[in-house]
Amino acid sequence: MIDHLTEFRKETSAWLEENCPVSMRGQTKDIAELYWGGRNSDFTSEDQKIWFKRMHDKGWIVPYWDKKYGGGGLSPLENKILAEEMTRLRCKQPLFSFGISMLGPALLKFATEEQKGHYLKDIVDAKIRWCQGYSEPNAGSDLAGLQMKAVDKGDHYLINGSKIWTSYGDNADWIFCLVRTNTEVKKQEGISFLLIDMNSEGVEARPIQLISGKSAFTETFFDDVKVPKENLVGELNKGWTIAKYLLTHERQMIGGIGEADQKFSTRDVVVDAVGLHNGVLNDSILRTELVTHEMNLAIYDMTIERAIDEAKAGNNSGAASSLFKYFGTELNVEAMEIIMTAGGMDELAIEGEATSNGFIAKRFLRSKGNTIEGGTSEIQLNIISKNILGLPSK
């Protein structure tokens, strides 16, 4: 067993060394530079195309999915080794896909064999780019209060309503949605999970401009959209179970946004901006803020490490995702606040070379969304107090 894994690591490392083009290595500064796949996508470079094709031929676009779905069929340990080797050699992801990270887990757990064969394969082949349709203008923290209707018309569902905060909705091919299929029952019990082709007549995605000036989200409108009945995933009116399952995944993703995604160290930025005197930061108040932040960050990393070790040892608490979502995003927001304080007037510029066109200012503004998206910080605290601490509802 050990021999096999040692051998696997050796082979994997050698294969990556040989097959990953040099330009496909190194830090990913912005997810926009990765290949996203989909009907309208193109590779941004020949190397990107080669890298995708090689990994695809190997089955390593999603290495841990079953081979019959286009995956690599790797065991968890093999997958971990591959991930470690890719990190070590700084190989970029060959495909960035919400299909892999957000829809895939739901299909694997809740879809029919036929659906899995079809949709998972299209994700792996980068044929379809997915987006998520959960929140609605009147259903944010109260997600189960969603109102977008799917009415049974015999051979299809008729969809009317709108979704909001659809990440990159204007570039996606398909959307996985939570829809209202029963209005007579408790709100959680009348929700279904439906897959919708964005090319269908009556679908429109309008970008939303954020305070950071960027438009990564859309509001997505559905006006008498016809959806075949076989696009339902799982049982009718059982969509909430799938949603909760997926939200756990999403929380873990957003919670991981902290320093790892930040590509720059808060300390370095602050020390650069404020300066040292006799080895001590020139601003004693900011120093306290920075050190408090750095300590929390270090302990947060240790907590991730412990959660992984606990899971391996079979003591999964399940509490973890809300804790990580809450604390990870609060830390990210805190880091941006400290950096803005350190930068003072300079970092207020939103354009110009000196600030890389407001790189920091835009990130600061965008960070405010971290404690909202994927369930607000307050919702995470509700989940902890009810599900873990067992505190009573009124």
Added chain:
Amino acid sequence: MALVLNEEQAMLKESVKDFLNMKSPISALRELRDTNNPDGFDRSVWAEMAELGLTGLNISEEFGGLDFGYIGLGQALEEAGRTLAASPLVSTVLLSTTAINLCGSDPQKAMLLPELAEGNLIMSFAHEEKTHHNPTHVATTATLDGDFYTINGSKTFVLDGHVADKFVVVARVSGAVNDKEGIQLFLVDSNREGIKVNRTMMMDNRNAAKVNFSNTSISKENKMNLSCFEDLEKIYAIGAIGLAAEMLGSAQECFEKTIAYLKERQQFGVAIGSFQALQHRAAKMFIDIELSKSVVIKALKAIDTNENNLTEIASLAKAKLGQTLKLVSNEGIQMHGGVGMTDDVEIGFFIKRARVAQQTLGDYNYHLDRYAKLRGY
């Protein structure tokens, strides 16, 4: 090393928990206080703790210990923190045994470690001289004259100093107060001439004596082998991590008692735990405790695997636990309301221990400042 306990360590923790729940619950601390116990702890319970092996957890088998390392001792301290058990676990096992392990000469180890493992010896680490933890402030002097050292100076906050059979005294053989160079450790029997011990009952009903050395003469074999200031920092680092483990136990117990009260206490016709204003504060405490568990086990492992960033991780652990226990013990009282202010309920015992533990081996501010320095700013 994974950040989880192995089977042996988990069993140790369980057995210490059962033992302390039976022999040293919080009510035992109350009784020690109310009866004005002259020792400040129960010697028969201490003897049983020694029988359980707790006095030898960090002593190698060669010297009659269990060789469980600091992860093992950390589990015992955490459980002691839960019941607020008063015993010489910190003064003797955590601090003095560690000092002898790290800086004792071979004959000193051979003579003292077996006695410590057996629980026959109560020792105290005499280092503080100021109102706040300060490793370089050593005004106490040790002057060599022939075969004898003469010790002069005053120590404060000497944990269990009034019952110690022996002190490990931090004294200066050269240099000026606040110099890192010239500091040494000495083993001093508490019955030597020229030693005056004043017992000070602390807020947590434990004891920290003021000890005065006036021309106290000891033979030169009692000098230990502190080779540099970093060795002294290592003793303090291990001590701070052990304290953090104890504080983790106290924080968890205090938190659990508070959550139970939120579920039980009725106001406006409902359990007060149904109010969101309290729920969110409770959830934040839960998060702080989970974070605290991670840093404590990471730090304990760092001692056993001899990591070279021990001082950094010790500051991380002690600062975090200082903050967590302060929050949880403050909120414990606030959430208990008026009844939390009464001596009848046990919640108030936690804030008292919290404040003493906070000052022991450096408070939150001390470790925050040091962490920043170690990180280069």
